[in-house]
Structures are given as C-alpha cells and as structure tokens.
Amino acid sequence: MANPTALTPKEKPVKIRKLEYHTVISEFKYEIPKSEIIEEFGSIENFEKAMTSEYGNNPELFIKFDNFMIDRDYSADREDDWVSDRKGGFEVEYKLDKK
Numbered sequence: 001m002a003n004p005t006a007l008t009p010k011e012k013p014v015k016i017r018k019l020e021y022h023t024v025i026s027e028f029k030y031e032i033p034k035s036e037i038i039e040e041f042g043s044i045e046n047f048e049k050a051m052t053s054e055y056g057n058n059p060e061l062f063i064k065f066d067n068f069m070i071d072r073d074y075s076a077d078r079e080d081d082w083v084s085d086r087k088g089g090f091e092v093e094y095k096l097d098k099k
Contacts, residue, residue: 019094025083047065050068
C-alpha cells in the first residue's frame, strides 16, 4: 500500500468516500408518570389506543399522542440493534470525492 505522505508537494491526492449501508433497529424505552397519561388521555387504555392509531381509523388521535411525547421531551434509554453487523451483508459503495 502506498504511503500518502510520499506525495510530491505539487501532487494532490485522489480522495474517495466509502459508504456503508446498514440496517439498524433503534429501541427507545420511556418511563412516563401514569398520572400524566391519565390527565391527558383519561386512561391507560385510551393512551394505548392513541399510541397505535396512526394507521387505524383515527389518525388525529395518534397526532395527539405524538404531540404528547414531543411536548414533554421524555428522556429514553436507547438500544441499537445493528442487524447488518450481527447478520452480515451490509452494502458498500465507493465514490470519488469531487469536492
């Protein structure tokens, strides 16, 4: 392998970029006070309906849930499962960096 520091002062190196396309599943775990859920949705059952209604017959209810989560900015524990690393098979692409 050639040493990049061996370039002459006038010679510009060719820059390339390596892109790796991975599949990752990110899981976020929240702890929300029950009293806040009941205050906003009336019950845990209504909260669960709101949480799962995005593709159902009540998208407005999901928007209410989504706003509830965004407005309060609850912290979450995050776990990432890098499926492509675990199972292998991610895609790689090389490109000339023309910038």
